């Protein structure tokens with residue numbers, strides 16, 4: 001389709017930093033580039049980075065031949081391959097997002113723009129020059145622990161490159177030579193090969209075969225907690241290594257990275273490469289290039305690793321695939337589990353979704369034959385699934401002002417006597433979810449969000465869990481000025497920890513939440529403390545319910561099973577079931593039997609009954625049936641349109657106008673606008689329209705046309721969330 005031209009061919013380029021485009025350019029004949037190449041092109045007076053997405057002529061809107069501008073430069077990185085380009089197209093299309101935003105997830109600018117070989121990076125030298133301009137001083141402050149190219153440090157500090165160069169000259173930043181091509185240690189497929197049980201082997205064989213034969217094959221590895229899913233999918237990883245393919249393992253939390261790395265090393269002799277938001281730019285660059293050149297064979301990472309440019313991918317494993325954290329909630333709102341499957345489809349390799357509590361959608365795909373189901377129905381070795389019992393809080397009441405029922409207290413006491421460990425699960429960070437004034441009833445609310453300020457007693461402050469706003473705990477009520485009148489309402493993990501200490505002063509406790517385990521190192525410390533038996537009772541949020549394997553942990557107490565069932569959003573039941581089942585799954589994973597107590601005011605609720613009766617399938621079937629009747633996912637689809645403004649009136653009026661312009665389509669219905677679940681967030685008022693559609697409706701193209709035809713005031717932001725997680 002190339003129209004011959006005297007000096008080169010026409011290419012279509014998607015720019016990384018621009019919402020406009022794609023734009024056409026001329027690729028001069030002498031330039032060695034191809035579709036997928038990362039290039040520098042002119043845009044007005046500026047130079048921009050982009051990727052050649054296509055070649056040829058594109059209909060009437062094509063720029064006339066003589067007005068085409070030349071591609072200026074080809075950047076020395078491996079071109080973005082066809083499968084990944086198709087994935088970018090799909091994500092942009094499906095999630096109604098723009099190409100540039102998706103492409104930026106593939107080419108984090110820093111990683112792509114640097115050449116191979118050795119580069120000079122800079123890091124704080126520790127020398128603080130006597131006289132620094134306030135701007136330089138502020139920049140230096142924001143670069144503690146940083147290391148990167150001048151451009152990257154400027155980006156990170158939000159200053160110009162000149163400011164960074166000034167700091168280098170002043171000696172505050174020192175150069176470090178970094179070899180980007182430093183090799184990655186090669187995992188050995190047979191380093192320490194465990195003997196699999198028959199059940200494990202059966203599942204492993206299917207996965208190995210799928211990896212060996214290549215080709216797209218989505219699979220759900222559905223094994224009860226403690227069944228050895230990791231050991232089992234490691235066999236598929238080993239197979240990929242043997243045939244020279246790369247592997248990506250997606251993990252739901254940074255906190256799980258460290259234990260995973262250790263297990264991986266024990267099995268394969270070396271740690272895999274990692275990819276997550278906490279990495280330094282220099283590490284990122286090295287991993288990005290290593291992945292693109294096929295030198296990094298296995299990557300363990302957060303959802304963003306999905307967009308790494310693997311040279312030769314042969315397998316993706318999504319571990320704890322039911323986890324909510326795989327859903328990205330800002331920027332490009334995608335679900336990593338679904339995108340992983342699409343990547344396998346476009347590039348032709350198997351994708352394993354591993355979980356003890358698969359997402360209802362995944363289970364449905366197995367039942368209709370679209371995904372292959374692999375089951376490991378019992379725990380590995382001698383370990384048995386724990387005994388689960390409900391505590392009816394209306395009968396077995398905790399002492400006034402406390403939250404642990406007598407039965408659970410007794411069970412904790414027994415564990416302490418036997419030197420075994422316990423886990424108390426409550427999905428609420430901080431000390432108390434709400435603080436109010438006893439005198440006037442004033443409640444502490446975030447000034448920026450529709451949310452209570454949560455007391456965090458350990459760090460002595462009140463915090464908003466949505467925008468991060470913090471304040472010191474006031475000593476008197478700001479409303480009525482009464483002193484000592486503020487009372488915490490309800491429990492958070494810190495308060496449960498206090499309660500435990502009151503009942504068992506000798507017990508060694510640890511609070512485990514994202515506040516305390518915020519880095520891989522902190523998480524590793526936590527694991528070591530528990531493994532070394534320096535802890536008797538863990539009090540934690542959902543963060544500690546997944547993945548961890550603590551052999552001495554024999555008791556799990558669910559403080560408030562009703563918490564997640566309130567509010568009644570679509571996935572409340574499924575999510576609560578998963579959370580409690582995962583928490584329960586930490587008990588009795590080795591030779592000592594486990595016991596689980598679920599505190600509830602409603603023991604006959606279907607979720608609780610299913611957990612106690614061990615009837616997972618019955619629960620999923622009933623839930624699936626309800627979704628079918630409601631036309632909810634996976635039988636129908638939703639998309640949310642969030643319209644926000646600092647001005648409430650403007651948000652409401654814009655949302656009404658959007659709703660009013662909705663096209664009439666059979667099988668599609670638009671609800672709202674109504675205040676979004678967080679009606680105010682970070683100072684912006686949020687209105688929501690909810691679009692419901694049958695599967696047969698071409699939702700994306702309808703919405704693109706509908707929303708694309710509207711104009712919005714600059715002060716209004718419009719975000720679309722296709723397949724929103726909760727509503």
Ligand code: ADP
Pocket residue numbers: 194195196197200223224225226227228229230231380547549589
């Ligand atoms: P899951 O992820 O399914 O909850 P894990 O993979 O954490 O289970 O396995 C539970 C424990 O059993 C781990 O300590 C693991 O090392 C051990 N294990 C599982 N399978 C085997 C095996 N085949 N040989 C030896 N140990 C195993």
Ligand code: ZN
Pocket residue numbers: 446447448449451464465466467468469682
């Ligand atoms: Zn807030």
